[in-house]
Structures are given as C-alpha cells and as structure tokens.
Amino acid sequence: MPTSRKKAKGKARKAAKAQKKEEVEKATGVGQQEDSFEAQMVRLQIETLSLSGCNNNDNGLCLHGFNVPKESSLIYFIQTFLVEYNAAIDAVRNMEMSFEIAQAATMDKYSDVWDNIDSLEWVKSYFLSVATQRILGGKQHKGACVDASCSNFLEQYVSVEMHKSQANINWMKVVELQNDADEHTLVSYVRKRIPCTCLNDKYKKVKSIRKVGMCCNPCCSHPGQKVQRSSMLYCTQCRLSNYCSKECQVADWSRHKKLCRAVAEFDSKQQS
Incomplete structure (x- = not known):
C-alpha cells in the first residue's frame, strides 16, 4: 500500500531531525565526553534550539538567526564565561564588575574569540536565540532578561x-x-536583533505595557531605581544617562561627569 503524502512528510521531518541531532552532537561533542553541569546545559540549549525552534513558516524550523557551531571552542567559551559571571555576581553583587571579571577570566584562554568579530557575533546570536525561545515559552522571563543583557x-x-x-x-x-x-x-x-518575525505576535501583545527605565543615580529613592521611561530626563551632553528627576541628575554629577566628558570628547573627535 503506497505511503500517504502526510506520512511521507512526517518521515522526512523525523529523518531531518535525526540528521540534525547527529550534526549537533558531532559539532558540540555531546555524548563524547563528560562535562561540567554548565557545559551540559549550554550544549542542551544549543541542541534544543537546533531541533525544536519555532515553526514560523512552511519552510520548517526557525532558529532566530542561530547556527550550530563548527568549533566546540565557542561552546566552551560560553560555558566558561557564564560560570565566571555567575560566580562573580554571587561574590561581588555588582553586574558591571561581574561582566568585567568574566571577561578577564576568559581573555587569555579564549583570546581568539574575543579578538574575532564573527565569533562574538555567533555568541551574541546564541544568547538572542535562547532569549527568544524563553520569551515564546512564556515562563522564563528572568532567564530571557539575563540572556538579553549578555547579548x-x-x-x-564590539x-x-x-x-x-x-x-x-x-x-x-x-x-x-x-x-x-x-x-x-x-x-x-530582542525582536529588533533577530532576523525572523517570530516575536512579532508577542510584541503586539506587550507593546501597550509602559516601558520602565532605571535612574542612573545609585541613591535614587525609587524602588530599584525604576521609573516610567517616558517621564525620565536624560543627560544632554552624553545622551546616555537617564534620570527620574533633575535632583537625581544633580546628585549623580560627581560620579557621572568623568564618563560624560569622555563620551562628549569621543563624539567630538568622531565628528571632526
């Protein structure tokens, strides 16, 4: 009895997934050696992205701009970076310092990654792809925020x-x-940085939510330094720092002025 077109398509999809899984395992080393829990999680996320993406069109699965790596060193870079970052954030409770610590800890061993724009773009696409999957899943908002910040x-x-x-x-x-x-x-x-339209429907649902920003004054009295973005003021010199009020802007000037002037000088040189 001839196989129906629907069954044939189903078999083809299963065969494609099996082939994709084999490629992922070969590229990432899954099943070839024992790794730390963090490395296994990174590999699992890559395999999950590669195998289950989201169906955004009739052509198959969407990976939101992500491609399976040809070099396993990129996976180890992500794993090491995340391990160092998580350890630093637990120790110093400062996001800026934690990113800098994670960067310093991986700079020597993975200098080829830090010095290569294509490699960094791939790592960035990994974080954006994982963030997209978390957003679409609807239950991992905080995880998506971390991925977006890493991106x-x-x-x-760069x-x-x-x-x-x-x-x-x-x-x-x-x-x-x-x-x-x-x-x-x-x-x-995230939507602005992925090449697909997978987050378009989600954006339509959340675009009515008022955006919230953070006042750059560390001593701001608002809980979490958070305030509605549309009501915020910004530094007219550097155009980067936002404040909830003129009082907070003045109070933060002694800390902000060095960075502000450096940005202004840089912009001036760029224009000359």
Missing part, C-alpha cells in the same frame, strides 16, 4: 573595542535589561 554587553563590546564607534560601554543599558526588564522593553530589544 547587549557583547554588542557594546562597538567599543572593534568598530571604535562608541566611547564606553553603557552599563546602565545592560543592567536595565538584566534587572527584570518589563516585557515591552525585553521583547522590543
């Missing part, structure tokens, strides 16, 4: 260190994303 850190690192198009990393943007960003801010950020 933003790498994006700004701009500062490689493209030389930015004076310094705007740490408040990284902090805002990771510090339990509202859904509108999170979905908008």
Whole structure:
C-alpha cells in the first residue's frame, strides 16, 4: 500500500531531525565526553534550539538567526564565561564588575574569540536565540532578561573595542535589561536583533505595557531605581544617562561627569 503524502512528510521531518541531532552532537561533542553541569546545559540549549525552534513558516524550523557551531571552542567559551559571571555576581553583587571579571577570566584562554568579530557575533546570536525561545515559552522571563543583557554587553563590546564607534560601554543599558526588564522593553530589544518575525505576535501583545527605565543615580529613592521611561530626563551632553528627576541628575554629577566628558570628547573627535 503506497505511503500517504502526510506520512511521507512526517518521515522526512523525523529523518531531518535525526540528521540534525547527529550534526549537533558531532559539532558540540555531546555524548563524547563528560562535562561540567554548565557545559551540559549550554550544549542542551544549543541542541534544543537546533531541533525544536519555532515553526514560523512552511519552510520548517526557525532558529532566530542561530547556527550550530563548527568549533566546540565557542561552546566552551560560553560555558566558561557564564560560570565566571555567575560566580562573580554571587561574590561581588555588582553586574558591571561581574561582566568585567568574566571577561578577564576568559581573555587569555579564549583570546581568539574575543579578538574575532564573527565569533562574538555567533555568541551574541546564541544568547538572542535562547532569549527568544524563553520569551515564546512564556515562563522564563528572568532567564530571557539575563540572556538579553549578555547579548547587549557583547554588542557594546564590539562597538567599543572593534568598530571604535562608541566611547564606553553603557552599563546602565545592560543592567536595565538584566534587572527584570518589563516585557515591552525585553521583547522590543530582542525582536529588533533577530532576523525572523517570530516575536512579532508577542510584541503586539506587550507593546501597550509602559516601558520602565532605571535612574542612573545609585541613591535614587525609587524602588530599584525604576521609573516610567517616558517621564525620565536624560543627560544632554552624553545622551546616555537617564534620570527620574533633575535632583537625581544633580546628585549623580560627581560620579557621572568623568564618563560624560569622555563620551562628549569621543563624539567630538568622531565628528571632526
């Protein structure tokens, strides 16, 4: 009895998934050696992304711009970076310092990654893809915020260190994303950076949510330094730092002025 077209398509999909799984295992080393829990989790996320993406069109699964790595060193880089970052955040409770510690801890062993734009873009696409999957799943908001902040850190690192198009990393943007960003801010950020339309429907649902920003004054009296973004003021010199009020802006000037002037000088040189 001839096989129906529907069954044939089903078999083809299963065969494609099996082949994809074999490619992932070969590329990532899954099943070939014992790894730390963190490495296994990174590998599992990569395999999950590669095998189950989301069906956004009739052509198959969408990985939101992510590609299975050809070099396992990239996976070990992510694993090591996350281990160092998590250890640092537990120890110092400071996001900026934790990213810098994780970077320093991986700089020597993975200098080839830090010096290669394509490698960093791949790592960034990993975090964006995982963030997209978490958002679509609807139950891992905080995890998606962390992934988005890691992506933003790498994006700004490339701009500062490689493209030389930015004076310094705007740490408040990284902090805002990771510090339990509202859904509108999170979905908008990730949606703009993935090449697919997988978050379009989600964005329509959350775009009515008012965006919340963080006042750059560490001593701001608002809980978590958070305030509705539309009501915030921004520094007219550097155009990077936002404040909930003129009072907070004045109070933070002694801390902010060095960075502010450095950004202004950089912009002036870029324009000349």
